[in-house]
Amino acid sequence: xxxxxFVLLFIVVLLCFLYAKEEFRVYDLPNDDGTSLQLExxxxxxxxxxxxxxxxxDNKYFTLMQIPDNVFQFTDTxxxxxxxxxxxxxxxxxxxxxxxxxxxxxxxxxxxxxxxQKLPLLIVLxxxxxxxxxxxxxxxxxxxxxIRRINGLDALEEAVGRSTEMGKPVLFVPGIMDLDDxxxxxxxxxxxxxxxxxxxxxxxxIVPVSKSMVLSAAKEVVKTAYMQxxxxxxxxxxxIFYLTDDQFGYVAGLDGIIVREKPxxxxxxxxxxxxxxxxxxxxxxxxxxxxxxxxEPSQLPFFVASCDYTLIGEELFAAxxxxxxxxxxxxxxxxxxxxxxxxxLLIIVGVVLEIFGISVLKxxxxx
Amino acid sequence: xxxxxxSVGIWLGALSTLAIWSFLYKDNPFYKIAExxxxxxxxxxxxxxxxxxxxxxxxxxxxxxxxxxxxxYYIPGVLGLMMVLRVxxxxxxxxxxxxxxxxxxxxxxxxxxxxxxxxxAQTTATMLNPFANANIAVMIGQIIxxxxxxxxxxxxxxxxxxxGFVGVNARIGIIFLMISFGASFGYTVMARISLLIGRLxxxxxxxxxLIK
Numbered sequence: 001x002x003x004x005x006f007v008l009l010f011i012v013v014l015l016c017f018l019y020a021k022e023e024f025r026v027y028d029l030p031n032d033d034g035t036s037l038q039l040e041x042x043x044x045x046x047x048x049x050x051x052x053x054x055x056x057x058d059n060k061y062f063t064l065m066q067i068p069d070n071v072f073q074f075t076d077t078x079x080x081x082x083x084x085x086x087x088x089x090x091x092x093x094x095x096x097x098x099x100x101x102x103x104x105x106x107x108x109x110x111x112x113x114x115x116x117q118k119l120p121l122l123i124v125l126x127x128x129x130x131x132x133x134x135x136x137x138x139x140x141x142x143x144x145x146x147i148r149r150i151n152g153l154d155a156l157e158e159a160v161g162r163s164t165e166m167g168k169p170v171l172f173v174p175g176i177m178d179l180d181d182x183x184x185x186x187x188x189x190x191x192x193x194x195x196x197x198x199x200x201x202x203x204x205x206i207v208p209v210s211k212s213m214v215l216s217a218a219k220e221v222v223k224t225a226y227m228q229x230x231x232x233x234x235x236x237x238x239x240i241f242y243l244t245d246d247q248f249g250y251v252a253g254l255d256g257i258i259v260r261e262k263p264x265x266x267x268x269x270x271x272x273x274x275x276x277x278x279x280x281x282x283x284x285x286x287x288x289x290x291x292x293x294x295x296e297p298s299q300l301p302f303f304v305a306s307c308d309y310t311l312i313g314e315e316l317f318a319a320x321x322x323x324x325x326x327x328x329x330x331x332x333x334x335x336x337x338x339x340x341x342x343x344x345l346l347i348i349v350g351v352v353l354e355i356f357g358i359s360v361l362k363x364x365x366x367x
Numbered sequence: 368x369x370x371x372x373x374s375v376g377i378w379l380g381a382l383s384t385l386a387i388w389s390f391l392y393k394d395n396p397f398y399k400i401a402e403x404x405x406x407x408x409x410x411x412x413x414x415x416x417x418x419x420x421x422x423x424x425x426x427x428x429x430x431x432x433x434x435x436x437x438x439x440y441y442i443p444g445v446l447g448l449m450m451v452l453r454v455x456x457x458x459x460x461x462x463x464x465x466x467x468x469x470x471x472x473x474x475x476x477x478x479x480x481x482x483x484x485x486x487x488a489q490t491t492a493t494m495l496n497p498f499a500n501a502n503i504a505v506m507i508g509q510i511i512x513x514x515x516x517x518x519x520x521x522x523x524x525x526x527x528x529x530x531g532f533v534g535v536n537a538r539i540g541i542i543f544l545m546i547s548f549g550a551s552f553g554y555t556v557m558a559r560i561s562l563l564i565g566r567l568x569x570x571x572x573x574x575x576x577l578i579k
Binding site for chain 2: 339
């Protein structure tokens with residue numbers, strides 16, 4: 001019995017020794033590129049006096065920083081000797097600046113292959129990707145994938161027909177951002193479908209752009225569309241042109257085109273900022289039928305107020321799938337819809353858990 | 368004493384402002400002149416800006432300073448040249464590669480960025496306990512956030528017709544959207560009015576000296 005008590009005491013002391021926290025601790029910062037170390041110290045040390053951190057690569061210490069009051073940790077993000085031991089000394093000084101005590105610690109900064117904090121992002125991405133791939137394959141196998149009506153897009157052919165009847169051109173504006181904006185890419189995808197229609201109807205299509213890369217892409221999109229429609233000779237290279245990179249210079253040019261060329265249909269699809277209302281109002285005053293679309297929440301009100309049809313937010317991205325009925329795009333849209341269902345479910349479950357005081361789900365997705 | 372060039376600048380600014388405003392009446396020669404100058408000058412400005420602030424410091428200087436060490440900069444250099452090849456019809460297809468690279472990279476990066484900042488951040492921000500706060504206004508606000516987010520998502524659900532249960536929720540979603548658009552409209556109009564006030568101050572103050 002006595003022997004057992006001693007063994008138990010020994011285990012307790014050993015565990016206490018193993019898990020006892022040093023007053024000053026340095027360890028590799030997890031989930032980083034191997035350039036940071038985390039320094040922590042007990043609150044009791046800060047209560048004694050002022051704290052100064054010194055750093056060394058080879059036992060020659062230099063002052064790293066004076067620690068302000070009520071700070072008990074510090075991340076050294078300049079551990080440029082990645083892979084080698086870095087030494088730290090924590091000096092505790094009294095108010096007169098005299099050294100009372102010091103503590104030493106060291107660690108080796110290491111780079112991690114994976115940032116585990118982003119695991120929730122990976123999980124959502126995988127779910128979304130699998131859903132998209134599944135629906136694309138379903139669409140390719142011939143499964144009928146339903147997409148609800150999107151008002152502005154149903155009117156596309158009607159707008160082109162109207163322009164043709166009136167003998168006026170169609171104007172397409174892909175916004176003011178470059179190809180590194182998804183809205184511009186979505187706009188150009190719709191431009192392809194619109195160009196096919198204008199080619200079929202033998203209607204002139206004007207595309208003024210504000211970025212050189214968008215100019216190249218727009219020319220290629222329209223040219224391909226005219227070829228696919230079977231009217232390559234109808235393609236007018238000069239009708240797709242660059243105005244200026246400047247936001248308001250571009251809009252001044254657009255206004256000029258609207259009042260002089262008098263297009264019967266305007267398509268404003270892409271990323272717009274402060275110029276949205278100026279263009280849309282000029283188009284409205286000219287009497288053109290207008291379809292606009294953007295994912296910029298601050299500009300949507302102006303399009304809603306002054307255009308006949310507005311593609312709100314994601315409708316702009318769904319437009320090309322809706323118009324083309326291409327299995328790849330349809331499957332992709334269906335996959336995104338599945339993602340939305342998952343998000344709705346997550347929100348409902350998350351709210352219910354929060355009401356019961358359980359924050360596991362919220363904490364997991366907060367990083 | 369006001370510098371001559373400052374004075375010329377103020378007169379040019381004032382006349383250009385009036386020329387642009389003349390568009391409010393109808394298209395006219397003054398607007399045409401102002402428009403052409405604006406478009407031409409800004410296009411030229413951006414060309415020079417691109418050369419001196421992007422091409423020279425980010426590409427040419429680095430390649431001239433250390434061609435071997437900065438070998439990675441040859442990649443965007445070559446991609447840029449491939450874009451320029453569009454001017455030669457025989458080689459215009461070379462521009463497809465940088466275009467494809469840019470569009471593909473944009474799609475990939477944007478997917479992760481929006482998934483984190485828009486989707487997950489919005490999802491966690493909506494996981495609220497509306498009954499945790501004793502303040503009734505906060506409680507109602509949080510319930511509106513939860514209902515608004517869910518019904519807004521339902522509106523953007525394309526796989527079902529907007530009728531029945533989905534239709535009702537989509538209707539509520541679009542009402543939420545329209546209310547937010549209305550608020551945003553008013554807010555932005557206020558900002559535009561301040562721009563107009565700035566222009567009027569320039570005309571009546573700096574130009575005509577009628578106000579201080």
